[in-house]
Amino acid sequence: MNTPVLFWHRNDLRIVDNVGLTAAVARSPKTVAVFCLDPAILERDDVAPARVDYMLGCLRSLRNDYQDRGGDLLMLQGDPTQEIPALAERLGATHVMWNWDVEPYARSRDRQVLEALTEKGIQGKGHWDRIMHAPDAVMTGSGTPYKVYSPFWKNWRSHSKADPYPAPEQFESLTAAELETANSETIPQLRSLDMTWDGGFILDPGTQSAVDTLDSFCTQSIEAYDGDRNFPALETGTSKLSAALKFGAIGIRQCWAAAEDMGNQSRSDEGRAGVTTWQQELAWREFYQHVMYHFPELADGPYRDQMKNFPWENDEEKFEAWCEGRTGYPIVDAAMRQLNEIGWMHNRCRMIVASFLTKDLIIDWRWGEKYFMQNLIDGDLSANNGGWQWSASSGMDPKPLRIFNPASQAKKYDPDGDYIRQWLPEIRTLDTGTLISGNITPMERQGIDYPGAIVDHKIQQNRFKQIYKAQRES
Numbered sequence: 001m002n003t004p005v006l007f008w009h010r011n012d013l014r015i016v017d018n019v020g021l022t023a024a025v026a027r028s029p030k031t032v033a034v035f036c037l038d039p040a041i042l043e044r045d046d047v048a049p050a051r052v053d054y055m056l057g058c059l060r061s062l063r064n065d066y067q068d069r070g071g072d073l074l075m076l077q078g079d080p081t082q083e084i085p086a087l088a089e090r091l092g093a094t095h096v097m098w099n100w101d102v103e104p105y106a107r108s109r110d111r112q113v114l115e116a117l118t119e120k121g122i123q124g125k126g127h128w129d130r131i132m133h134a135p136d137a138v139m140t141g142s143g144t145p146y147k148v149y150s151p152f153w154k155n156w157r158s159h160s161k162a163d164p165y166p167a168p169e170q171f172e173s174l175t176a177a178e179l180e181t182a183n184s185e186t187i188p189q190l191r192s193l194d195m196t197w198d199g200g201f202i203l204d205p206g207t208q209s210a211v212d213t214l215d216s217f218c219t220q221s222i223e224a225y226d227g228d229r230n231f232p233a234l235e236t237g238t239s240k241l242s243a244a245l246k247f248g249a250i251g252i253r254q255c256w257a258a259a260e261d262m263g264n265q266s267r268s269d270e271g272r273a274g275v276t277t278w279q280q281e282l283a284w285r286e287f288y289q290h291v292m293y294h295f296p297e298l299a300d301g302p303y304r305d306q307m308k309n310f311p312w313e314n315d316e317e318k319f320e321a322w323c324e325g326r327t328g329y330p331i332v333d334a335a336m337r338q339l340n341e342i343g344w345m346h347n348r349c350r351m352i353v354a355s356f357l358t359k360d361l362i363i364d365w366r367w368g369e370k371y372f373m374q375n376l377i378d379g380d381l382s383a384n385n386g387g388w389q390w391s392a393s394s395g396m397d398p399k400p401l402r403i404f405n406p407a408s409q410a411k412k413y414d415p416d417g418d419y420i421r422q423w424l425p426e427i428r429t430l431d432t433g434t435l436i437s438g439n440i441t442p443m444e445r446q447g448i449d450y451p452g453a454i455v456d457h458k459i460q461q462n463r464f465k466q467i468y469k470a471q472r473e474s
């Protein structure tokens with residue numbers, strides 16, 4: 001009989017293209033998969049029910065994938081630093097394997113698990129799987145981490161990329177006695193975790209749905225991505241794979257390889273540009289993960305010194321209006337309604353609402369960062385923090401001051417007002433010019449329940465610039 005090896009799933013909820021799982025199976029065909037629901041994560045005040053529900057769906061799908069191959073997915077609830085070593089001991093496992101995570105909480109947790117395993121004489125080992133290249137593998141010429149995306153992309157791109165790892169074909173099942181000792185629980189329903197979500201999913205949970213989505217995106221949309229990605233009304237302008245990438249329902253190597261194939265097949269410069277631009281987004285994702293790994297202090301606040309004591313005005317009523325999509329700026333409100341209703345927002349709109357919160361309402365970007373985490377199905381510390389620090393001009397980005405004009409953004413990226421009409425039905429009958437500019441007269445407001453603008457963009461833009469300049473000089 002083979003000795004069991006425990007494979008601990010976290011943000012890698014798939015069996016295909018899984019580096020750590022491949023290594024575990026190479027060590028023992030009796031690889032036992034486990035997931036541990038961690039109360040320290042579930043009880044955080046920035047947890048999003050939509051995200052947890054998507055994750056639970058991925059877990060059910062993952063368990064089916066194991067069962068189809070003779071195995072199973074064990075389910076634990078509790079502190080992983082105790083639960084994982086204890087389970088390994090009960091099963092008599094010689095090794096516990098997992099895939100590394102860059103987030104500060106996960107890194108400290110993994111160190112504790114490693115120590116507890118060592119004390120028990122069990123070997124623990126992590127692998128890099130979420131990203132194509134380990135954080136220390138892509139460094140500047142002087143051996144320091146990159147702080148700027150463009151040179152990172154140039155270097156990162158030049159490294160050869162691994163092919164996707166095939167899924168193990170078969171797993172050796174646990175005996176009845178081992179199963180009993182494992183004390184596995186069922187995968188809970190969302191409501192038993194005291195959460196509810198009825199907004200559906202932008203992408204069905206699980207690997208099959210993610211693979212199908214990648215396939216249709218690559219065959220139908222990727223070649224037009226360079227032009228289409230900025231238009232939020234376009235249903236297929238972007239891949240909508242972010243939640244699958246966040247929870248690892250799909251592997252990054254699978255995404256990269258599918259895009260490479262399309263790049264090789266494409267017959268037009270425009271098509272190849274679309275592929276490259278999408279690959280650059282995958283690299284943005286990876287850049288922010290490398291940055292979080294090397295500069296974990298980013299999770300706690302601004303990178304730039306001048307933003308550390310910034311006099312944010314933090315008006316709670318204005319923040320509430322922003323959260324509810326009632327600022328009187330149609331493109332901002334449409335985007336926030338999209339987030340509240342489906343737990344996802346188009347990237348262009350994430351940039352618009354983040355600029356509006358920080359530069360027009362002069363509210364601390366961390367309020368927005370948290371609200372996003374409380375609602376996004378794809379909420380991810382590295383990408384979210386990176387996006388917010390970029391928008392607030394508090395991050396590493398070399399061009400520090402960026403202020404989006406909501407009306408100009410709407411004119412450029414929602415020229416027919418389709419996106420605004422979809423998410424702000426109460427103003428859909430207004431003419432397109434009015435929708436885009438947001439210049440809705442009191443007469444037009446009569447009869448439609450839509451508020452006047454809570455601030456004047458021009459005035460606020462100037463105020464922000466003055467405060468920013470004073471801050472820099474001081």
Ligand SMILES: Cc1cc2nc3c(=O)[nH]c(=O)nc-3n(C[C@H](O)[C@H](O)[C@H](O)COP(=O)(O)OP(=O)(O)OC[C@H]3O[C@@H](n4cnc5c(N)ncnc54)[C@H](O)[C@@H]3O)c2cc1C
Pocket residue numbers: 229238239240241242243245246281282284285286288345346347348350351354372376378379380381383384385386387388391
């Ligand atoms: C303020 C702000 C907050 C954000 N918060 C998150 C977040 O919590 N989680 C998240 O996954 N993305 C976040 N993003 C990045 C981006 O908006 C989403 O990844 C994207 O909208 C997801 O849609 P998609 O899957 O269709 O992307 P596509 O355009 O198809 O891109 C493919 C993949 O590349 C990655 N990606 C694309 N753009 C970025 C980016 N700018 N930064 C990092 N990764 C990127 C995502 O994994 C995405 O699924 C944020 C951006 C901003 C401006």
